[in-house]
Amino acid sequence: MDYTTFLWTTAGAFLTLCIFSFLYKDNPFYKFAEHLFAGLSAGYFAMILWHNGLIPKLMYARLDDGNWYLLWLDSSKPWYLIPALLGILMWARFSKKYQWVSRFPLAMYIGIGAGMAIPLEMRARVNEQLSAMMRSIDWSHFFGTNGFNLLDTMSGLSQSIVFIGAICGLVYFFFSKAHTGVFGGMAKFGIWILMIGFGASFGFTVMARVSLFINRMQFLDQRWIKPAIAPSAPWWYELVLYFVAAVVVAYAAWELAVFLRRKKNPETNQVI
């Protein structure tokens, strides 16, 4: 690993540890890393939009293509002036007097979005889902399409659970009739189905959060510690590693000292 890559990786490792320090409590290291992340993301996004949206669409500087240019606008595509003007009108929101002008591009944007989305979303999220729910049950593969498998999402059993669960879930949200008798039983089953869904989401979420932590461990181990202590690495790589470790240990010791002092003498419980 060359020294520039190592130094950037060290910065990444240090910022990782800064972010994790929030698990103990809010602190200046965390604040620094948080603000750096927010600023970098915003700046990077702005530049990505500039180079991938505005420059190629409006200001693509192909001056040798025989077209004339007005304020860098490509004359071979004069209709690009319309969205460019609409985009400029958006900025009218900053003026109290003329902010009504910004409603034109917003109306256009929402109109196009709705016109594009409604038929396709209706088809993909409503019609297809309804059709799948009402498909005839596959009795020949009731307990699994490839042998016995109760978790097979394509099995007849799964289709039955989806159908009954969807009906009962909808019944739970039907408030025009009291949830009593058979109707109440269906609503209760519906809420159980919803809870199972929420439970599955929660389980996956836990896995996702642990995955992030594991990934950071893998980063620290594979991309920072191992290259730094490798026999082929320059001597100062290891020194940098120990320096960052010393900063972490010093901060932890300082926090521990503050904690013990407060425990010993609760009256001096001031914020430091």
Next chain:
Amino acid sequence: MNIFERLMQLDRRWVFLLLAIVCVITYASSFEVPILVEPEVRSIFQFIDTLPKGSVVFVPMDYDPGSMAELHPMTYAIVEQCWRKEFKVLITALSQNGPGMADQAIREIVDSLKVPKTYNGVSYPAREIVNGVDYAFLGYKPYPAIVILGMGQNFRLPFPLDYYGTPLDSLPMMRDIQNYSDIACAINISGTNATDYWISYGQGRFGFPLAIGVTGVSTAQYYPYLGSRQIFGIMGGMLGAAEYEELADNAGNAKDAMRVQLSAHLVIIAFVIMGNVGFFATMRKRKRGLAEGGR
């Protein structure tokens, strides 16, 4: 104060500390966890594995570094499998902070192809992967829904140039590729709601075979699309990635992380049980306290 009351007042930082200690110890150990492959992951592997040589696989990498923990292993396993089997790979990155990360991932996978390897008993020679011949990286354009619809007409509409600034018509691989009708399948790996767009505006409008790899947080919400056959496979979070690595016989970071996941889950389950025991054991006292307060 009895043990249950102490349990209910346990500082959450003890939970974090114990979890961190367990994760670090398990990470440092070397035992392997058996991985049970689900049919929804197997179907993706089998679909790709049975494609003829020269097929075009579209891999939209719609995630940013915040999701790389779960999604990078999927990308690495799938793209390497495609290149080992001599497919062409078309890549986009429709998440604003993702193009640089995607470019780095492509370079790393290209490097891993430079050594011969054996997967599932089949030996693959070393390959030199060439930009424009074996793959095309189109990069990022804002508004995924519009970009997805545009690519359905022609990839050149939203992407006249690739990520590196080369016109698409100059790339040998792109000469025969106009739109989705020229791809064998799309494997959308996403950490954003771009997956919704791929299902509604991509597969829903143009009907190409679509499979998805998503973060754990959003996995459960996409299972209905599997049942309705709008997607032919789904990889959920790091477990989905580990299952794919298991199938591809290409152990990577996801499979390596499964032992840590197992131990972390056991700790969390133990804390959930302890929390519930403490809650129910102190419920009577809390009710009594409320009743006395009400008098």
